[in-house]
Amino acid sequence: MAPTITLYTDHHCPFAHRVQVALRELGLKFETCLVDITVPRTPEYLAINPNGMVPALVYGDLVLTESGLICQFLADSYPSHLLKASTEAAGALQRFKIGYFVDTYFGKAHPLFDSTVFSNEPDAKMALATQYIEAIVRHVEPLLGDAAPFLGGSNRPTLAEVLTAPFLLRVLMLPKHDGLVPSFVPETLKRRAPNSHRWAQAATAEKSVTAIWDEDLVVKRTLERIEKRKAATYSGGNEVDKGPSQS
Numbered sequence: 001m002a003p004t005i006t007l008y009t010d011h012h013c014p015f016a017h018r019v020q021v022a023l024r025e026l027g028l029k030f031e032t033c034l035v036d037i038t039v040p041r042t043p044e045y046l047a048i049n050p051n052g053m054v055p056a057l058v059y060g061d062l063v064l065t066e067s068g069l070i071c072q073f074l075a076d077s078y079p080s081h082l083l084k085a086s087t088e089a090a091g092a093l094q095r096f097k098i099g100y101f102v103d104t105y106f107g108k109a110h111p112l113f114d115s116t117v118f119s120n121e122p123d124a125k126m127a128l129a130t131q132y133i134e135a136i137v138r139h140v141e142p143l144l145g146d147a148a149p150f151l152g153g154s155n156r157p158t159l160a161e162v163l164t165a166p167f168l169l170r171v172l173m174l175p176k177h178d179g180l181v182p183s184f185v186p187e188t189l190k191r192r193a194p195n196s197h198r199w200a201q202a203a204t205a206e207k208s209v210t211a212i213w214d215e216d217l218v219v220k221r222t223l224e225r226i227e228k229r230k231a232a233t234y235s236g237g238n239e240v241d242k243g244p245s246q247s
C-alpha cells in the first residue's frame with residue numbers, strides 16, 4: 001500500500017515549494033499542513049521537526065527534512081521523467097549532469113540574486129544584480145545549450161527544474177516590484193543568456209510550479225524580512241533572521 005504523505009509547509013518558502021513541485025510532478029496524493037513560520041512554532045510542529053523549519057514531509061512513519069534530499073528521495077522512489085535510475089542506460093550520466101547543474105546554479109549564481117534582494121543600498125543592489133547575470137552567463141548558460149526546453153533536452157521537467165523553479169520564479173517576478181530587484185534583470189538575462197531565460201520561463205510556467213505560487217504573499221514576506229534585517233542592523237543587535245538564502 002502507498003504510504004500516506006503529509007507535507008508541512010509555508011507557501012512563501014521556496015525550499016518547501018520544491019517538495020510541492022516534486023509531489024505534483026510525480027502525481028502523488030498528499031495532504032498539506034500549513035506552518036506559520038513568522039511566529040514561534042507550535043509544540044505539535046516541534047514534535048514533528050525539532051528544528052522548526054519547513055519543509056517536513058511525513059511519509060508513512062518517516063519524517064523527512066531538507067528539501068533537496070526529500071525531492072531526491074521521491075524521485076528515486078517513484079521512477080519517472082524527473083530522474084533516470086542509475087542502472088538505466090545513461091542514468092548515471094543524467095544524474096551526474098543534474099547534480100552538476102544544481103550545484104552550479106546554487107553554488108555560483110543564486111546567492112548573488114538573494115544578496116541583491118536583501119541589499120539596502122541602491123548602487124549595491126544594481127552591482128549585485130549585474131554580478132548575478134554575469135554568473136548566469138558564465139556558468140549556467142553553457143549548461144543549457146541543449147535544453148528543450150528542460151535540462152539535457154528533456155521535454156518534461158527533471159529533478160533540476162524541481163529544485164530550481166521556485167527560485168527562478170523569484171528571479172523573473174521580483175523585478176516587477178520596485179525596490180526589491182532592479183527591473184533590468186529579466187530583459188538583460190533574455191539578451192545575454194537566452195538559453196537560461198527560455199529555460200527559466202518554461203520551468204516557471206509548469207502547472208506543478210504555479211499551483212501554490214502566491215506572488216503577493218512572497219513580496220509581502222520578503223519586504224517584511226528586509227525591514228526586520230534593517231531594524232536588526234540599525235539597533236546593532238544580532239541578526240534576528242537567518243539570512244538571504246530563505247528568500
Ligand SMILES: N[C@@H](CCC(=O)N[C@@H](CS)C(=O)NCC(=O)O)C(=O)O
Pocket residue numbers: 012013014015016037052053054055065066067068242245246247
Ligand atoms: N536547507 C533547508 C532550508 C529550509 C528553510 O530555510 N526553511 C525556512 C523557510 S524558507 C524556515 O523554515 N525558516 C524558519 C526558521 O528558520 O525558523 C531545506 O532545504 O529544506
